[in-house]
Amino acid sequence: MNRRTFLTTTAVGLVALASGVAQARSISGAVPWEAFAGEPPTPVTPGGWHFFQPREVVLMEAIVDRLIPADDLSPSGRDCGCVVYVDRQLAGSFGEAARLYMKGPFLPGLPTQGYQNSLTPAGRYRAGLAAFDKAVSDTFGGRFETLSPGKQDQALSELETGKLKLSGKVDGKGFFALVLENTMEGFFADPVHGGNRDMASWKMIGFPGARYDYRDWVDQHDKPYPRGPVSILGNIVQAKAG
Amino acid sequence: MKTLLSLALATSALASPATAADLQSFQVEKGHYQAILGDCAACHSKAGGKLYSGGEPLETPFGTLVPPNITPDRETGIGAWTKADFRNTMKNGVGKDGKHLYPAMPYPSYHLMPDEDVDDLWAYLQTVEPVHHAVEANQLPFPFNQRIVMRGWNWLNFEPEPFQPDEKQSAEWNRGAYLVQGPGHCGTCHTPKSALGADESDAALQGATLQGWYAPNITGQKRIGIGDWSKNQIVAYLKTGSNGHAIAAGPMVEAIQDSTSQMKDDDLQAIATYLLSVKADDEDGGGEQPKPLASDDSQMKAGAEIYRTSCAACHGMDGKGAEHLFPALAGSAAVQQDDVSTLIHVILAGAKGPYTKDRPTAPAMPSFAFHLSDEQVADVATYIRNDWGNAAPAVSADAVGDARGAD
Numbered sequence: 001m002n003r004r005t006f007l008t009t010t011a012v013g014l015v016a017l018a019s020g021v022a023q024a025r026s027i028s029g030a031v032p033w034e035a036f037a038g039e040p041p042t043p044v045t046p047g048g049w050h051f052f053q054p055r056e057v058v059l060m061e062a063i064v065d066r067l068i069p070a071d072d073l074s075p076s077g078r079d080c081g082c083v084v085y086v087d088r089q090l091a092g093s094f095g096e097a098a099r100l101y102m103k104g105p106f107l108p109g110l111p112t113q114g115y116q117n118s119l120t121p122a123g124r125y126r127a128g129l130a131a132f133d134k135a136v137s138d139t140f141g142g143r144f145e146t147l148s149p150g151k152q153d154q155a156l157s158e159l160e161t162g163k164l165k166l167s168g169k170v171d172g173k174g175f176f177a178l179v180l181e182n183t184m185e186g187f188f189a190d191p192v193h194g195g196n197r198d199m200a201s202w203k204m205i206g207f208p209g210a211r212y213d214y215r216d217w218v219d220q221h222d223k224p225y226p227r228g229p230v231s232i233l234g235n236i237v238q239a240k241a242g
Numbered sequence: 243m244k245t246l247l248s249l250a251l252a253t254s255a256l257a258s259p260a261t262a263a264d265l266q267s268f269q270v271e272k273g274h275y276q277a278i279l280g281d282c283a284a285c286h287s288k289a290g291g292k293l294y295s296g297g298e299p300l301e302t303p304f305g306t307l308v309p310p311n312i313t314p315d316r317e318t319g320i321g322a323w324t325k326a327d328f329r330n331t332m333k334n335g336v337g338k339d340g341k342h343l344y345p346a347m348p349y350p351s352y353h354l355m356p357d358e359d360v361d362d363l364w365a366y367l368q369t370v371e372p373v374h375h376a377v378e379a380n381q382l383p384f385p386f387n388q389r390i391v392m393r394g395w396n397w398l399n400f401e402p403e404p405f406q407p408d409e410k411q412s413a414e415w416n417r418g419a420y421l422v423q424g425p426g427h428c429g430t431c432h433t434p435k436s437a438l439g440a441d442e443s444d445a446a447l448q449g450a451t452l453q454g455w456y457a458p459n460i461t462g463q464k465r466i467g468i469g470d471w472s473k474n475q476i477v478a479y480l481k482t483g484s485n486g487h488a489i490a491a492g493p494m495v496e497a498i499q500d501s502t503s504q505m506k507d508d509d510l511q512a513i514a515t516y517l518l519s520v521k522a523d524d525e526d527g528g529g530e531q532p533k534p535l536a537s538d539d540s541q542m543k544a545g546a547e548i549y550r551t552s553c554a555a556c557h558g559m560d561g562k563g564a565e566h567l568f569p570a571l572a573g574s575a576a577v578q579q580d581d582v583s584t585l586i587h588v589i590l591a592g593a594k595g596p597y598t599k600d601r602p603t604a605p606a607m608p609s610f611a612f613h614l615s616d617e618q619v620a621d622v623a624t625y626i627r628n629d630w631g632n633a634a635p636a637v638s639a640d641a642v643g644d645a646r647g648a649d
Contacts, residue, residue: 029597030594030597030604031604031606033594033604033606035593036590036591036592036611037592037608037609038609038611038612038613040612040613211550211551212555213554213555213559215559216559227550233613234548234552234613234614234618
């Protein structure tokens, strides 16, 4: 039995339970087992854009390159695939807010109550990027990607603090927070999701990834762990020399 | 005197009805044990199906054969058979109405069974639940589907005769030899087959490949056999599926669950005694001990890293595993065989150990088919064959690709 059928059978079991007819399946003897079982993680489809339009790609790439600039610690956000990560998330269930209650009424809430608007994350990116693009051109006299790094940082800081006003109903502060959060996710999440290319961020912070056996290190105190990270896809990156 | 006699008569009169039934149930009981020794269920039953109502298709070198229904159902089983038909099947491979059976039914081993045991088995088979389930046994392609071919085969390969004890050996040894060669039909899997599908008797028990698994050499040869196992380790393996270091996988799991784990301890001791004696003086165990690959070999380096991330949590960095839970790969015969079928199969498909009364955990090894490439499987297999004192030739990615294609 693979996990998928197990999940469907439990779901059926739960429905049966709810309707008052418990239909437990008793297993005696050995636990069921199947050869070739496994629920492999599905890596994102490489190449192309699934959500972002060409103009949005240009803008996003310029933004993530300021949030995570290339330096001697890591390649830039764009080179690490952060935009690919966000693109695939927005094209999927995250983008359509599949896990949120999205029926009205939509009333302003307290910050502790989290996001309370009717736009899905996909909608927020679509509206937010367009509004930011326009606001930057109007205020800074050029498109975001053409500005100097210093000016770009200024534009982003003003977006973050709410100083830069966006047209329409777009909440600029909230939009910045969303972009920053998703960029960090793309940078640090397992490469299976499209970002963190070559496990660059994990190498940067020395996170060994999906390794699961450290018994030979239990008694080796105050020594850095020397082995490179492993993705849940199983790719192994050798630690840099030294 | 008279009183005594009548007393004796009275007692026997009282006792006799019970004795007849007792005798019969005793015979059924003994017959049941013969069915365990012969592991009839392994082939004639299938998972989820009724006992003896027909098995999973068997791949033979000639094509597919399906073990038929042997419940006492009159139409689809052997309910209309006579005891003589049954004996003829077990001893000569000739079924009812003179039908010549294919030797996938292990009559070339069963013929060593004495008539008494065959009759007990017959008595037992009469008592199992009759199941109406028609099975078309013969699914072989022409010309092998011509049963008449079997007449020629039998003439070439097979001389029905009862087991001949070796007077020079102990009773225990003889019992072991009988069980292994006769009802236990261990050679069906462990003895290489000739082009005609018959056991190669010179190479008895020296290892053979079957359906993606390698049934290793189980002679007393030291390096390639089980000559370095103690008698108790062999008994523990056959009784519980694990001897602490090795845990059975693949087809041996079923042989243990359905058959050897239910054998009497004396019989297991006898089997161990016999196995350890076969080719025990063959010092070098066939050929030279290969040298391990150097640890800076590129496959070894890549394999070591894969091992550390994917295998070490269970099998340990030292390859010693964990007693009764994860088999030791260090020193494992399955790992170092020239034939890498089992090795590749286990890594790709995963495996589940035997479930026995003594060791109910039945630990499982996960499948790595989806997350290791052919090269990676080859590398890690090569690595475990050449660390911790193991030594065996490298495994190629092509061999893995072929195995993957076949599954």
